[in-house]
Amino acid sequence: MSAWREARLVFRQQLRLSWRQPVWAVLALIQPLLYLALFGPLLRPLTHTPGFPPGSSWSVFVPGLLIQLAMFGTMFVGFGLIAEMRYGVVERMRVTPASRMALLMGRVMRDAVVLVGQAVLLIAIATVFGLRAPLLGLAAVLVIVLLLGISLSSFSYAAGLKLRSEDALAQLLNSLAVPLLLLSGILLPMSLAPRWLYLLSRLNPFSHVVDGARAAVRGDFGSGSIAVGFIVALALAVAGVAVGTRTFHRESN
Amino acid sequence: MAAQTNQPMVEARGLGRTFRTRTGAVEAVAGVDFAIQAREVVGFLGPNGAGKTTTQRMLSTLLAPTSGEATVAGCDLRRDPVGVRRRIGYVAQGGSTNPNALCDEELVLQAQLYGLGAEEARRRADEICARLDLGDLGARQIKTLSGGQRRRLDVALGLVHGPGLVFLDEPSTGLDPQSRANLWTHIRGLRDELGTTVFLTTHYLEEADALCDRILIIDHGRIVAEGTPDQLKRRISGDLVIFTVGPEAERARGVLAGRPGVREAVPHDGTVRVTVERGEEGALPLMRALDAAGIPVASMQIARPTLDDVFLTLTGHSLRDQPAAEGRRPS
Ligand SMILES: Nc1ncnc2c1ncn2[C@@H]1O[C@H](COP(=O)(O)OP(=O)(O)OP(=O)(O)O)[C@@H](O)[C@H]1O
Ligand SMILES: [Mg+2]
Numbered sequence: 198m199s200a201w202r203e204a205r206l207v208f209r210q211q212l213r214l215s216w217r218q219p220v221w222a223v224l225a226l227i228q229p230l231l232y233l234a235l236f237g238p239l240l241r242p243l244t245h246t247p248g249f250p251p252g253s254s255w256s257v258f259v260p261g262l263l264i265q266l267a268m269f270g271t272m273f274v275g276f277g278l279i280a281e282m283r284y285g286v287v288e289r290m291r292v293t294p295a296s297r298m299a300l301l302m303g304r305v306m307r308d309a310v311v312l313v314g315q316a317v318l319l320i321a322i323a324t325v326f327g328l329r330a331p332l333l334g335l336a337a338v339l340v341i342v343l344l345l346g347i348s349l350s351s352f353s354y355a356a357g358l359k360l361r362s363e364d365a366l367a368q369l370l371n372s373l374a375v376p377l378l379l380l381s382g383i384l385l386p387m388s389l390a391p392r393w394l395y396l397l398s399r400l401n402p403f404s405h406v407v408d409g410a411r412a413a414v415r416g417d418f419g420s421g422s423i424a425v426g427f428i429v430a431l432a433l434a435v436a437g438v439a440v441g442t443r444t445f446h447r448e449s450n
Numbered sequence: 451m452a453a454q455t456n457q458p459m460v461e462a463r464g465l466g467r468t469f470r471t472r473t474g475a476v477e478a479v480a481g482v483d484f485a486i487q488a489r490e491v492v493g494f495l496g497p498n499g500a501g502k503t504t505t506q507r508m509l510s511t512l513l514a515p516t517s518g519e520a521t522v523a524g525c526d527l528r529r530d531p532v533g534v535r536r537r538i539g540y541v542a543q544g545g546s547t548n549p550n551a552l553c554d555e556e557l558v559l560q561a562q563l564y565g566l567g568a569e570e571a572r573r574r575a576d577e578i579c580a581r582l583d584l585g586d587l588g589a590r591q592i593k594t595l596s597g598g599q600r601r602r603l604d605v606a607l608g609l610v611h612g613p614g615l616v617f618l619d620e621p622s623t624g625l626d627p628q629s630r631a632n633l634w635t636h637i638r639g640l641r642d643e644l645g646t647t648v649f650l651t652t653h654y655l656e657e658a659d660a661l662c663d664r665i666l667i668i669d670h671g672r673i674v675a676e677g678t679p680d681q682l683k684r685r686i687s688g689d690l691v692i693f694t695v696g697p698e699a700e701r702a703r704g705v706l707a708g709r710p711g712v713r714e715a716v717p718h719d720g721t722v723r724v725t726v727e728r729g730e731e732g733a734l735p736l737m738r739a740l741d742a743a744g745i746p747v748a749s750m751q752i753a754r755p756t757l758d759d760v761f762l763t764l765t766g767h768s769l770r771d772q773p774a775a776e777g778r779r780p781s
Contacts, residue, residue, distance in 0.1 A: 199565070203563060206559055206562050206563060207559075207563075210551070210555060210559050213551075213555065214548065214550055214551060217550055218550070281548065284545065284546070284547060284548050284549065285542050285544055285545045285546035285547070286546060286547065286548050288512060288542055288546065289540075289542065289546035289547075289560065289607060290563060291512060292510050292511065292512055292535060292538075292540045293535060293560070293563040293564055294532050294535040294536045294563075294564065294565070295563045
């Protein structure tokens with residue numbers, strides 16, 4: 198159980214560091230809030246379009262925004278790790294007997310906590326805009342968001358550790374982010390898409406996660422979407438942690 | 451299993467590392483063999499790029515060797531890296547702290563990552579801070595420290611858990627003379643009071659001379675010499691006998707060069723500088739020879755070579771020069 202203790206130690210230190218600069222966590226919320234205010238209202242007339250999922254436009258749009266927050270809020274944490282490597286902090290920790298998984302998970306836990314905080318805030322604000330959703334559904338969405346955050350922050354750390362350069366990481370993330378976003382149905386549901394595009398989007402795991410999040414917010418607990426979304430998010434989290442731990446294990450040059 | 455009494459603390463056997471780069475392979479360390487005994491302070495000297503950091507990073511498990519093996523603090527480097535990590539401390543050449551963190555935080559965290567409880571970690575952090583003159587900086591953000599203060603914090607972070615073996619990569623870089631003297635005192639104290647084994651790299655020859663029981667010299671990834679500071683100075687360069695002979699310097703060189711025991715005689719600025727095996731014994735016969743040739747000697751001086759001279763002789767370049775610089779000494 199010493200790995201758990203070590204992860205908590207790293208987590209606490211990382212949280213203190215984030216707390217010292219809360220402005221970043223708040224700035225990360227600005228983008229989804231802009232989407233909420235400036236893009237959300239565009240969807241209302243679409244609710245009667247054939248193919249548009251059931252429920253109010255907010256219950257379709259907000260789950261997408263939450264997944265987007267989870268993706269873009271954590272995808273870039275690798276930059277922070279590259280900075281830490283440059284400072285020599287990562288090496289200083291790698292030379293201790295602490296478990297490599299703990300060094301990774303302490304950081305991932307910090308990212309997950311920050312992300313869930315942001316998501317709760319976003320849900321609260323969306324409620325003001327007109328979102329209505331069952332509490333159980335919102336809880337399910339938060340779990341999915343948490344799993345996604347764990348996954349993407351782990352992958353991002355692995356990429357940062359491997360690439361060791363901000364430029365290379367930025368290129369990688371940019372080339373991944375746009376297709377993942379467009380093929381996930383975050384902004385507009387993929388049920389509106391032509392068949393080939395819909396089928397293509399099914400290959401993107403995030404599209405299943407988005408569907409699951411929408412079903413949860415709608416309160417559609419009978420459909421299989423929630424379970425599928427949850428399982429995909431869980432699989433992504435497990436894969437992320439596995440890849441991240443492996444990368445932390447191997448010396449990186 | 452901790453190191454047994456008679457077993458070396460560090461034993462490298464053909465330990466080597468080759469980096470693959472875009473422009474080809476770089477053999478940073480070319481299979482070195484050496485041993486460091488318990489309670490020894492060993493200095494690791496060599497010009498820039500010689501392979502000091504690479505060797506230390508391998509021994510501290512940060513970098514996988516591409517050849518050879520090593521036993522560190524009784525643990526096999528490849529089979530039991532965690533055992534090695536438990537028993538060592540490491541201070542990197544390039545710093546190790548987050549500028550936004552507080553000194554205290556980093557020290558206590560580091561000690562806790564080595565398994566110490568919160569209270570014990572706190573106590574050790576205070577203790578090492580007092581020892582290295584960091585006492586009142588605990589609550590400061592690291593970015594507000596001066597360069598030398600930050601360097602002392604790096605050293606403190608490597609020592610806070612009280613390891614039995616420490617690797618220090620240029621620990622005194624950027625320290626003022628007083629802080630450096632203070633660090634020396636601390637390192638000697640570690641050895642004398644706690645029986646700590648210290649392996650440190652340095653570019654300061656006087657530091658190696660004053661602090662180290664033994665010195666390893668590395669160049670181009672190979673150990674080119676090892677011994678106590680005195681042994682090295684004596685074995686490699688011999689002594690320098692300097693005769694002040696004014697305008698007769700060139701003729702004096704002619705008289706002295708080639709005499710038994712004389713390795714080299716160089717006229718320089720009104721003097722002739724003669725390298726001999728042992729200055730105390732070699733000087734008098736040379737003096738008589740000059741006398742016999744009718745060359746008046748105004749003064750005579752015997753100088754022991756510095757480690758810098760040792761370096762020059764061994765590697766063809768001075769420690770303070772750029773690595774590619776030509777040796778100044780004619781050979
Ligand atoms: N990650 C790396 N990739 C490629 N080459 C490397 C790498 N690290 C070190 N080298 C090369 O290996 C050689 C030895 O480097 P090392 O850092 O061990 O030298 P050093 O003796 O510590 O020098 P200095 O006194 O400058 O600190 C150098 O030629 C260096 O360029
Ligand atoms: Mg170095």
